[in-house]
Amino acid sequence: xxxxxSNFGILYRDELRGFFHSRVMLVLWIGLPLVSLxxxxxxxxxxxxxxxxxxxxxxxxxxxxxxxxxMATTITGERVNKIYDLFLVRPVSRALLMLAKYFAALSCxxxxxxxxxxxxxVVDLAKGLPSFxxxxxxxxxxxxxxxxxxxxxxxxxxxxxxxxxVAASAILSVYLGNQLSALAILPGLxxxxxxxxxxxxxxxxxxxxxxxxxxxxxxxxxxL
Amino acid sequence: MSIxxxxxxxxxxxxxxxxxxxFSLNPGDVLGYIGPNGAGKSTTMRILCGLVKGYSGQVLVxxxxxxxxxxxxxxxxxxxxxxxxxxxxxSVRHALRTFGLLSGLxxxxxxxxxxxxxxxLELAEVAKRRILTLSGGxxxxxxxxxxxxxxxxxxILDEPLNGxxxxxxxxxxxxxxxxxxKGRIIIFSSHILNEMEDLANRIAILHQGKLxxxxxxxxxxxxxxxxxVVEIESRQSAELQADWFDAVPLDxxxxxxxxxSMPTAAESGSPGGGPRLAxxxxxxxxxxxxxxxxxxxxxAIHNIGLRxxxxxxxxxxxxxxxxxxxxxx
Numbered sequence: 108x109x110x111x112x113s114n115f116g117i118l119y120r121d122e123l124r125g126f127f128h129s130r131v132m133l134v135l136w137i138g139l140p141l142v143s144l145x146x147x148x149x150x151x152x153x154x155x156x157x158x159x160x161x162x163x164x165x166x167x168x169x170x171x172x173x174x175x176x177x178m179a180t181t182i183t184g185e186r187v188n189k190i191y192d193l194f195l196v197r198p199v200s201r202a203l204l205m206l207a208k209y210f211a212a213l214s215c216x217x218x219x220x221x222x223x224x225x226x227x228x229v230v231d232l233a234k235g236l237p238s239f240x241x242x243x244x245x246x247x248x249x250x251x252x253x254x255x256x257x258x259x260x261x262x263x264x265x266x267x268x269x270x271x272x273v274a275a276s277a278i279l280s281v282y283l284g285n286q287l288s289a290l291a292i293l294p295g296l297x298x299x300x301x302x303x304x305x306x307x308x309x310x311x312x313x314x315x316x317x318x319x320x321x322x323x324x325x326x327x328x329x330x331l
Numbered sequence: 332m333s334i335x336x337x338x339x340x341x342x343x344x345x346x347x348x349x350x351x352x353x354f355s356l357n358p359g360d361v362l363g364y365i366g367p368n369g370a371g372k373s374t375t376m377r378i379l380c381g382l383v384k385g386y387s388g389q390v391l392v393x394x395x396x397x398x399x400x401x402x403x404x405x406x407x408x409x410x411x412x413x414x415x416x417x418x419x420x421x422s423v424r425h426a427l428r429t430f431g432l433l434s435g436l437x438x439x440x441x442x443x444x445x446x447x448x449x450x451x452l453e454l455a456e457v458a459k460r461r462i463l464t465l466s467g468g469x470x471x472x473x474x475x476x477x478x479x480x481x482x483x484x485x486x487i488l489d490e491p492l493n494g495x496x497x498x499x500x501x502x503x504x505x506x507x508x509x510x511x512x513k514g515r516i517i518i519f520s521s522h523i524l525n526e527m528e529d530l531a532n533r534i535a536i537l538h539q540g541k542l543x544x545x546x547x548x549x550x551x552x553x554x555x556x557x558x559x560v561v562e563i564e565s566r567q568s569a570e571l572q573a574d575w576f577d578a579v580p581l582d583x584x585x586x587x588x589x590x591x592s593m594p595t596a597a598e599s600g601s602p603g604g605g606p607r608l609a610x611x612x613x614x615x616x617x618x619x620x621x622x623x624x625x626x627x628x629x630x631a632i633h634n635i636g637l638r639x640x641x642x643x644x645x646x647x648x649x650x651x652x653x654x655x656x657x658x659x660x
């Protein structure tokens with residue numbers, strides 16, 4: 108158990124380092140704040156929705172799509188190139204490998220979302236809006252964006268495990284990842300703010316947990 | 332330290348990859364594992380490393396069941412998988428550090444082990460380079476390095492000579508001998524049978540998932556009853572023909588049967604295009620000396636000048652070809 112915990116930490120840090128080397132993550136860290144800044148400057152008509160919430164939905168969608176593709180292509184590529192053999196001959200389980208990759212991706216996405224929404228907050232503050240209400244309002248968009256990205260990333264991981272073709276796993280994860288991540292956003296259209304947030308967060312935890320369980324179950328049985 | 336493989340069988344769908352394979356190994360054993368593609372060599376090795384599950388029979392390492400003591404046994408086994416890749420953004424040193432940490436090495440011990448394997452595998456100069464920039468041979472050395480990092484008692488090498496140049500192969504042989512001398516158990520598969528014969532003190536021949544033979548090279552020759560081989564080297568090129576030996580009065584000379592294999596021009600080293608070296612495989616139990624007059628007579632009829640005529644002990648390749656009917660290793 109102690110081994111598993113420490114090896115999870117090693118794998119998690121290792122995956123983080125891998126993502127830092129990945130151009131996709133660079134695009135997210137630079138691109139998402141730019142998207143946020145763009146909306147703040149443009150002030151589009153979003154039908155009464157708070158601008159930060161709208162920005163969060165966009166960030167969740169863009170970040171989720173890129174992350175799901177990254178997860179799917181990385182995992183398929185690593186399986187096909189037999190990269191996992193050298194890990195699995197050590198005290199490392201298949202579940203640990205996948206979970207470390209997933210949480211490392213999620214951490215990178217969290218950083219991108221915080222950067223993007225934080226920039227929006229800074230712009231709002233510069234405009235002289237009250238910071239307390241903005242801070243409160245920041246948590247909801249952040250939760251929405253993270254829930255959407257958590258779902259999309261889990262879908263990417265599932266397809267990465269399922270398919271041996273990088274193209275197939277990428278295309279399907281773009282399509283289904285985006286569709287499923289909308290589940291985190293939909294409650295906002297039908298329920299009150301508080302209920303919508305609760306549903307989004309619950310969906311952002313439970314749905315990825317379910318998808319990850321299925322993916323890890325499949326990965327455990329895969330012949331590598 | 333010991334390895335016991337007891338009636339291990341494994342199926343992939345309808346394909347029987349391994350069929351009741353049993354063997355045991357002790358310290359210092361170097362087992363050369365040969366068989367055609369798809370014979371089950373990699374499956375055997377991957378079971379031993381804990382990478383393949385769902386098999387019947389049992390595998391014991393030092394008396395411990397590999398399924399029940401996986402965490403402990405991982406520390407005792409080093410594995411060089413066939414064609415295993417690396418995440419190419421890593422540097423050589425970073426890859427070794429990660430694998431070392433996962434194997435439980437820490438601090439100064441880890442640093443020292445990394446330096447040791449970098450030096451031993453001649454990777455020190457490329458330690459800072461990204462794996463992406465390494466040649467195939469360098470990557471193969473890195474696969475070795477990661478397997479040796481935690482100083483395992485058992486080393487499992489799946490096609491370890493792939494991609495190595497002659498100098499690296501020499502180093503590899505030295506390394507295997509050194510590790511065997513220290514009492515390590517080594518299992519390796521290779522397509523280069525003469526290198527295997529040179530290194531392994533035990534040979535296992537696997538065919539269609541079944542272990543056909545296991546033993547020392549001498550035991551295998553005796554057990555399989557492979558006859559001696561007569562090598563004929565002529566002075567001129569392009570002169571020996573297989574059918575000439577059909578005319579040899581085999582019954583009268585107590586030469587019941589000959590299998591004639593004529594090497595190609597490239598194999599015989601004859602630039603003129605014709606074979607200069609022929610090998611006659613005698614039936615087991617045949618007295619090679621008694622065959623010589625008949626062979627010389629056949630050659631004399633066709634005015635063949637002999638450079639040499641000798642009988643030799645069959646090689647591992649001869650044994651393998653006879654056992655598997657000539658399937659590619």
